[in-house]
Amino acid sequence: MNNKYVNFVFLLMSGLLISGCSEQGDAPKASVSSSQTEAANVREVIKIDPTLAAEGEAIYNQNCAFCHQADAIGKPGFAPSLTNQEFLRVSSDQFLMGTIRDGRAGTGMPPFAHLGRKQVEAIVAFLRAHAKQPNVSAEIDAQPPSHGDERLGQFWFDSICITCHGPNGNGYAAGGTGTAIGKASFLDKVTDGFIRVTIRDGRTNTRMIGYSGPASMAALSDDDIDDIIAYLRTVPSKD
Numbered sequence: 001m002n003n004k005y006v007n008f009v010f011l012l013m014s015g016l017l018i019s020g021c022s023e024q025g026d027a028p029k030a031s032v033s034s035s036q037t038e039a040a041n042v043r044e045v046i047k048i049d050p051t052l053a054a055e056g057e058a059i060y061n062q063n064c065a066f067c068h069q070a071d072a073i074g075k076p077g078f079a080p081s082l083t084n085q086e087f088l089r090v091s092s093d094q095f096l097m098g099t100i101r102d103g104r105a106g107t108g109m110p111p112f113a114h115l116g117r118k119q120v121e122a123i124v125a126f127l128r129a130h131a132k133q134p135n136v137s138a139e140i141d142a143q144p145p146s147h148g149d150e151r152l153g154q155f156w157f158d159s160i161c162i163t164c165h166g167p168n169g170n171g172y173a174a175g176g177t178g179t180a181i182g183k184a185s186f187l188d189k190v191t192d193g194f195i196r197v198t199i200r201d202g203r204t205n206t207r208m209i210g211y212s213g214p215a216s217m218a219a220l221s222d223d224d225i226d227d228i229i230a231y232l233r234t235v236p237s238k239d
């Protein structure tokens, strides 16, 4: 059966229930909850189906938990968190599904194409169920590309990022805790907006701090950040 259709009907029904019985404390089971995420939910239909999310949890536990840990909290230097709030906020379904399907060549992340689209969708629904903030991937992916200076970017990268992300952004292989952000298998799947916002905001409760603002250890300007993106984009061709 077509999941999108089922979800749409579900959404419609829960909307009617909420507006119809707003006095009742007994909210419809698995209500879509807050209005803050409603708009995003409508766009990203697969994340709101609790049955699908439960199915996804089982598939996740079988295939992913060994590396990404229970509840996908990650393990430094081994596998990143997939339930981190900033991560979920900026990640589109396309990015998540594509990364799960293809894995990341040259890293410890294997491809899961054999699971098929339905099971991967269920995993994404499970991950999405952890999101407490609206998904802003559409806006972020629509940001203009970087026009930075790759040489300045390399300077910043080698001064700040290399400690964790390794030389040329090779990732864990170099012994750090940062992922392989210099590999084509990462870069080909993300927009400059995704990279920009991640550098700016960081990822709470991971070693990835945000690099803008006075609270960060090294404050980088928007231009500095775009220089780094320009550099990263050149790295795969140098391999």
Ligand code: HEC
Pocket (backbone or CB within 6 Å): 060, 063, 064, 065, 066, 067, 068, 078, 079, 080, 081, 082, 087, 096, 099, 100, 104, 107, 108, 109, 110, 112, 123, 171, 172, 178, 179, 180, 181, 186
């Ligand atoms: C053998 C260990 C291993 C298994 C099993 C594994 N992963 Fe990964 N995964 C990794 C590693 C390592 C990375 C980071 C790769 C890098 O350095 O870029 C990663 C990265 C990812 C990313 C990108 C995260 C980010 O921060 O951009 C996603 C999404 C992901 N994995 C999902 C999954 C899902 C879903 C499964 C199960 C279907 C899974 N992984 C199974 C090791 C694993």
Ligand code: HEC
Pocket (backbone or CB within 6 Å): 074, 075, 076, 077, 079, 080, 081, 082, 084, 156, 157, 160, 161, 162, 163, 164, 165, 177, 178, 179, 180, 181, 186, 195, 198, 199, 203, 206, 207, 208, 209, 211, 228
């Ligand atoms: C102290 C270690 C550390 C430093 C320094 C660091 N990072 Fe990270 N970075 C991480 C970790 C750890 C993650 C993944 C978070 C996780 O494990 O869940 C990450 C994730 C990222 C991601 C997302 C990658 C993905 O797989 O989705 C980008 C992009 C990134 N960092 C860029 C940078 C840049 C650019 C710099 C330098 C300005 C930098 N980082 C400095 C530790 C670091």
